[in-house]
Amino acid sequence: MSLETLAATIATRKGADPETSWTAKLLSKGPEKCAEKFGEEAVEAIIEAVKGDRARLTSEAADVLYHLLVMLAARDVTLADVVAELDRREGTSGIAEKAGR
Numbered sequence: 001m002s003l004e005t006l007a008a009t010i011a012t013r014k015g016a017d018p019e020t021s022w023t024a025k026l027l028s029k030g031p032e033k034c035a036e037k038f039g040e041e042a043v044e045a046i047i048e049a050v051k052g053d054r055a056r057l058t059s060e061a062a063d064v065l066y067h068l069l070v071m072l073a074a075r076d077v078t079l080a081d082v083v084a085e086l087d088r089r090e091g092t093s094g095i096a097e098k099a100g101r
Helices: 003-015 022-028 031-051 054-074 079-089 094-099
Strands: none
Touching: 003 022, 003 054, 003 079, 022 031, 022 054, 031 054, 054 079
């Protein structure tokens, strides 16, 4: 599954029944709850990265990507918006980009 496919699936679940869709259930709780869940998953990925368990890190990273896309959808930010920002930054040193903020 590509990130584009996952993002499209999440977008279609915005209006779904929260009783039948985990994504719809998260989105129905609002952007703040979606952000909280993303943060929890990010911390779990960090823990697995520190432990060095490749399989668990892979699983947690998938959760992070999913919850990032849900959080973005909750604020009507699309994956295309994020990709456009990455494209804008292409060819710019990370140090220079950060200094320009």
